[in-house]
Amino acid sequence: MDEKSVAIILLNWNAYNDTVECLHSLEKLVYQNFHVFLVDNDSKDQSYEKLRADQLSGTFSLPLTIIQSGSNMGCAGGNNVGMKAAYEQGYEYLWMLNNDTIVDQHSLTRLVEEMETDHQIGIVGSKIINMNNNLVWFAGGSINQYLGTSTPYGIDQEESEKFNTRKEVGFVVGCSMLFRRELIELIGWLNEDYFIYYEDTDWNLKAKKAGMKIVYVPDSLIYHKESSSTKSEELSPHYAYYLMRNGYLFVKRNNPKYKVIALLYMAYRIVKFHLLYVLNKDHKLKRSRMIFKGALHGLKNQIGQFSD
CATH class of the missing domain: 1.20.58 (Methane Monooxygenase Hydroxylase; Chain G, domain 1)
Structure with missing residues (x-):
């Protein structure tokens, strides 16, 4: 396959160890034509300084740009910083990925392969496994436009064949979401008003309304720690x-x-x-x-x- 250029957008906020583990997993990707844009959302735990030191010392064997956003801009704002940098540099595909994930070595290849089958596909997403219990965390999902809710398929269920079928869905989560650059030109950037939660749901719905397909790709496998600054074990x-x-x-x-x-x-x-x-x-x-x-x-x- 002629490898199209891919920008991987990672957002860090007070999660140095998670981000380092994610970066090391990205080093093992079979797909080679990518560049990581890592945005730090003004972390208070010295994450940015430690990541920059790691980069300068050659800890990471992958192409990496680290950007300091200057403030806690939330998920949408921080990801937009990385997306805008990648868009300006002409990347053909952008992969929004949570920093508390470990990626399978073929995960990016499978997403790009799906994108290449149909230009009407605007967004593709992975099967996501919860690393805490090894159960399915996400296998595509649907949106209820009347209530303002989204329903993930397969959450907390054992892996089985029913989650192994490629299909069009209502949305895929920003935890692992690959999209083509034209989508930005069509529907704009993530809505920063939400700050956190619903920015990816909103974007998926806009893509659907613009006539783009959203596809779940089960052969693209991501492992997620399901930890975040606002959703902890005790639920903030x-x-x-x-x-x-x-x-x-x-x-x-x-x-x-x-x-x-x-x-x-x-x-x-x-x-x-x-x-x-x-x-x-x-x-x-x-x-x-x-x-x-x-x-x-x-x-x-x-x-x-x-x-x-």
């Missing part, structure tokens, strides 16, 4: 806040005629999130306040990073 109160707010904003922006349905679902979610994220958790008052603030800020169109 911010996790429920962003889900509550951004789910409503997603509907209001993409299907405003369904705002009433989304509003009713928001009321249901307030109850549901209290059961999931407040009951039997610590800091109950703070968690409850964040749920209600997420709803209120969605109604008030208060966007970006959380602020009281």
